[in-house]
Amino acid sequence: MWARLRVLCSSGLDLMCIAPDAFALVRELIPYDAATLYLTGPDGETYTTWQSSVLDCVRNVCASEEFNRKEDRYKISDLVMAAPKVGHMLQPPRSYFASLAYQEIVRPAGQHHVLDVRLELDGRRVGLLMLLRAPGAGFDGDDVDEILRVARYFEHAHRSAGCATLAEACLTEEAMVVANRGGEIMYMSGEAQVMLHELAQQAHAPATPGRVPELCQRVIERLASSQQLDQLPVARMWAPGGIIEARAQWLGGPGGSAGPEDLAERTPVGIFLKRVEPVPLRVWRSLQTAALSPQQTEVAFWMGVGVRRDEVREKVGVSEAGLRDCLKVIYDRFDCSSEAALAATLRGLAA
Structure with missing residues (x-):
């Protein structure tokens, strides 16, 4: 099991891309009921997450601006910045059970045992790995040793991300969204709805009903400002199990600088979404x-x-x-x- 995890974490793929496969192996090494991976900036603020077996109500609370504005000692940013590196929540103080994190996230999920380990690169704090178990057998010293080893593999994956060749990635899913220049959705396929939701989750931002997520808005703006009508602007985001790619094209004729501003605002934009599986991940799965x-x-x-x-x-x-x-x-x-x-x-x- 460790050898398979080592190969996956040496593939040069982004940690978020390999998360589903990596955590499936981790579950065999350290049994858990739910898991979360947070990737953070140097200040401990989360910029993307991956969650396994986490209830939707808990996901929504974690992503809500209202919850993140509240003062609480046990937010992810605090755990990332706090010492020690591992097991911060193995024996939490009494104050933890009165905290917002426990009352609004852990308790509703019904998973009370928490094993956490911080991810670090060259002294920088870059993330947090958290495993949870339902009431019953908690985590022990052997689990602490195992999760520290997992963390070393994850840190290596995070350090080497981007080394993989993606030119031959395999297409696994396609979808389409039609929006106006301001990002208001006019039409989307069922597949697109799922992919847009995933893009919002990966950006660690709640989805705004009726509007495209930031990645799609970015390609719309590139399209509007581009003078090269023969080249479609593209943006990509690592996602669990692959990469989501977005390309934008004017529908019904070019907009932007090619016509009056009010016409450009009314011209619909087609956003073509693709999910691709990088070759290293496909080979590893095989x-x-x-x-x-x-x-x-x-x-x-x-x-x-x-x-x-x-x-x-x-x-x-x-x-x-x-x-x-x-x-x-x-x-x-x-x-x-x-x-x-x-x-x-x-x-x-x-x-």
Whole structure:
């Protein structure tokens, strides 16, 4: 399990992208009923979150401006900035049970045991990982040791994010929104509704009914200010399990600088949304049911994403003879006979 988590966290993908798969492994290492990942700025303020098995009512409270304006000693920003690094909430003081965080979030969720660990990079505090359990068996010292190890992998993933090649990402979902230049929604497909909600969640901001989230508004503004009508502005956001991409195009003729301002304001904008799965994530998922050793899994992963043989040897710490032995087993497991065929199989491209 640890080997699989290590490979995933070394993939070069954003931590938010790999969160669903990473937390599925964490659940097997440290059983939990709910989990939350907060990524924060240096002041401890959250800029994006991922949550597993968290009730909608709790999500809404966490994202509400009213709750975040209230004074409370146990907000996420306080936990990020407080010491110690791990287990801050294992034995909370009595004041915790009278806090807004407990009364409005933890108690309604029914998950009273909390194990938290801060994420750090070069002395900077960059996030918080929190596991929760329902009343019953709480977390113990072994769980503390395990979550510290998880944190080290997550910190490595956060540090190396952006190293993965995304040019060959696999399309998994498409949707469309029609809005005016001010961002008021005129039409959206059912798939778009789900994706817009997700964009708002990733921006850690409550969705405004009838309006597009900030990422979509950004591409609308780029479209309105662009002089290059043959190029569609695009914006991307890492999301759990992939990337959401938004492109904007005038519908019914160009707007912006190509016509009077009032005409541009009335011209509808088509926002084309795509969800894509990065190749490293698809390759990693393809390996999860394969009967391979940790070393063979790591070799297969790096070969699947297109890393050269000499780099694979260096990453895995194996000789050329050892690499050949690994590949022999891997080829047998996936019924292929070349590096190109293996990559195509793991990427889901084999005929």
